[in-house]
Every structure is written in structure tokens, then in C-alpha cells.
Amino acid sequence: MEGTCDLSVIVPVYNAAATLERVVGDVLALREAGLRCQVILVDDASTDGSAEIARRLSEECREVLFLQHDVNAGAGVARMRGWPHATGRYALFFDADDILHGDVLRLTVERMEAHPQVDTAMLAYRYERGRANTGLEMSFEDTRVFRQLLRAGAPAIGTPEEMGALLMVTNYPWNKVIRTAHFRQVGLRFGTTHVNNDIRGHWEMIVKARRVMLSDEVICTHLVDPEGPNITNQFGAERLQMLAALSDLYDMLERDGDLRRREAHRFWGVAQRLFCWARPRLEPAIVPRFDAAWRELIARIDLGDYTDLRLRHDPDLADALANHLLHPQGS
Structure with a gap:
């Protein structure tokens, strides 16, 4: 039932056995800060034991829900599989191999509570690339857009028209917190393709919001292996x-x-x-x-x-x- 917890974190899982427990632990640790959280793990036909880990986590903790695909359908489909099960007043679509900055997530929920017209909050991110874990901030273009919209200070709140430049920011799903009830009403959809399925969701989270909040605080460290098997590195x-x-x-x-x-x-x-x-x-x-x-x-x-x-x-x-x-x- 919607509203039975504060935050639902929906995580598509594909061959993330090495990082899945850490991500779930980071979300559930927010309970210590008074945030009631639900984690929805949607295994997308993993082959590395991720499904077994996700199932065990759901059996050990009632705040964790486990769903599973028999055939790999892509992260967008997995997100939409988990979305109807979200019971939190707010929702975050996160990835199973990235690092969540829980203090920023908690602060964002508090700010959205104080601004009931804000349906989407977008935050900054940082990269860690390669095995050397070289830390980088956002892309140059994304940084430029953030600075332009935050000239009067952070956080900034505006209509979708006023915040339209955010449509040009890289379409990551994991740096946006959304108000569940609003997007249940107006609809929300990610794409069904294996690559770039986040484009549709990114645009809808902005253009369908009543107000958008922007902050330059970092909510996620995105781990990128240039030589890894992830879909970003595939060009066939x-x-x-x-x-x-x-x-x-x-x-x-x-x-x-x-x-x-x-x-x-x-x-x-x-x-x-x-x-x-x-x-x-x-x-x-x-x-x-x-x-x-x-x-x-x-x-x-x-x-x-x-x-x-x-x-x-x-x-x-x-x-x-x-x-x-x-x-x-x-x-």
C-alpha cells in the first residue's frame, strides 16, 4: 500500500553479485536516520548468483522485495516491473553496482517534504572510472547546466519550463528522487530497449513534474569500468x-x-x-x-x-x- 514507508528504492539487478549486498545495506542503513525504506530488487535473469543473493536478502529482511525475470529484458523493463510495488511516498531508481550517498538522499526527502509541489528532485553525481578508481565529477556539459540553473544558489526550484535545460543533462535514473503519488497519477515509463532505456524516464520525470528541485550535492558515485561487460561499452x-x-x-x-x-x-x-x-x-x-x-x-x-x-x-x-x-x- 502506497505511503506505508518513506522511500522505495527500485534496483534492476543483472550480474551484480559482488555489489548487491552493499547497495541494499546502504539503503537500509537509512533506518538509523529515521527514514523507513523499502528495497525492490528485480533480477533481470542474472547468471552469476545475483538472484540467489537477492532472494536471501528478501527472506532475511521484510523491507526487501525480490522479483525475477526468466529472460533478460533490460534495465528499463526491470524498473517498470518494480515500480507498481513501490509503497514509499518517494521513490528512487538506483543501480546495483553504484555507491549511494545516503546522507544526501535523506536530506532530499526532507526538502521534498517541505515543498509539496516538488515532484522531482535532481542531484549531482560523480564518476569513478577504471580499476584505479580515478574520481571525476560530472561531465562538463552536465556541470555547465547545473551551474547555469544554480546561479542564485542551491537548491533551486522551478517549473518544468524554467528547468527545461535539465532535459539536456545525461539521462541517468539514479540521481532523481520522485514523489510516488504524483507519478502514479500522471504516469511514468522507462523505455523497453536494452540501451538508452533511461531517456524516456528522464524526460518524463522533468516534464511531468509540477515543480523540479535541483541541488549540486552528490547523491551517487557512478562506477564505470571502461573495459567491463556493461551495455555502455557495447557498440554492435x-x-x-x-x-x-x-x-x-x-x-x-x-x-x-x-x-x-x-x-x-x-x-x-x-x-x-x-x-x-x-x-x-x-x-x-x-x-x-x-x-x-x-x-x-x-x-x-x-x-x-x-x-x-x-x-x-x-x-x-x-x-x-x-x-x-x-x-x-x-x-
Whole structure:
């Protein structure tokens, strides 16, 4: 029953046996600070014993719920499997291999309690890359957006229109705390692709909120192994799903003409940035199919949005999109 605890943390689990107990322990430790927490573990057909660990944790602790997929469906599907079971007044979609900063999470819940119109709180993050654990802050572009919106101080609170630049921030799910009841009412969906399934959820958490709160406090350390097997490092046929994820998001924008007109320039900015990131890394055999799917997506652009992009927002981006569409070999 919704509201029976303070916070639900939904964790998709895939081959995370080495870190799963730590993540669950970090969440449950918040009980000592007076925060009643629920952990929902959704095993996505792991092969390393993660499911057995998750099942044991659920048997040992009534605050832990264990769900399981027979077939690997991707993190987005796993998140949506866990979402209906969330009983907390607030929810966080976390990953099973990252480090949670519980003190910031607790403070964020307290702030949202004090601001009942805030449905989404977005926080900062940091990286640890490689086995040397070299610590890095957020990406340069994400840092720029945070600084722009926090010029008057932190935290900052605004409408989705006022905080629209956050749509351009990297679409991680684990740096946003949401108000469960509100997103039950307005709907929330992650994508169903194996890659980039967070894009849809990231946008919905911003554009469907009544108010968005932003803070530069770090809620998560994201552990990245450049040589690891995670999906971020894969650039074969699975990367074609990136364009399917973008197409799914554009479907959402097309169903709301006012939203599309307001945020189309940001959508195409995100799409172009992802394209430029992925294409040089692709396996050569995938490039022709990737380029064809990219041109199909660009062909959907509304003429009025394109004109607005060229005249008001970003003429260089407008030129780049036209060049991709009209000169395929130049992609």
C-alpha cells in the first residue's frame, strides 16, 4: 500500500553479485536516520548468483522485495516491473553496482517534504572510472547546466519550463528522487530497449513534474569500468536500439504538440549528441543500418520546429540535421 514507508528504492539487478549486498545495506542503513525504506530488487535473469543473493536478502529482511525475470529484458523493463510495488511516498531508481550517498538522499526527502509541489528532485553525481578508481565529477556539459540553473544558489526550484535545460543533462535514473503519488497519477515509463532505456524516464520525470528541485550535492558515485561487460561499452547491433529509444521519446512529444514545440530543440540537441557519441564507436558492419535509422528519425522533424531551431535556437544544429538527411555519405 502506497505511503506505508518513506522511500522505495527500485534496483534492476543483472550480474551484480559482488555489489548487491552493499547497495541494499546502504539503503537500509537509512533506518538509523529515521527514514523507513523499502528495497525492490528485480533480477533481470542474472547468471552469476545475483538472484540467489537477492532472494536471501528478501527472506532475511521484510523491507526487501525480490522479483525475477526468466529472460533478460533490460534495465528499463526491470524498473517498470518494480515500480507498481513501490509503497514509499518517494521513490528512487538506483543501480546495483553504484555507491549511494545516503546522507544526501535523506536530506532530499526532507526538502521534498517541505515543498509539496516538488515532484522531482535532481542531484549531482560523480564518476569513478577504471580499476584505479580515478574520481571525476560530472561531465562538463552536465556541470555547465547545473551551474547555469544554480546561479542564485542551491537548491533551486522551478517549473518544468524554467528547468527545461535539465532535459539536456545525461539521462541517468539514479540521481532523481520522485514523489510516488504524483507519478502514479500522471504516469511514468522507462523505455523497453536494452540501451538508452533511461531517456524516456528522464524526460518524463522533468516534464511531468509540477515543480523540479535541483541541488549540486552528490547523491551517487557512478562506477564505470571502461573495459567491463556493461551495455555502455557495447557498440554492435544492440546500439541500433539507441535510435529506437529516441524514436519512442519523439512519439511522446508528438502526442503533446505544445510540449513538442517547446522542447523540440532540446530533443534534437540530445539526439545529435548521442549520434555523434555512438557512431565513431560502432562496429563497421553496423554503420549503414545505424545511419539509415538516424535519417528516418530526422525525417520526422516538424517543419515549424526546424524553422524555430534554425532561426532561434541553434542554426548549426539545424544545418547538421539537414546535412545528415540530404547528404547521407557525409554522416
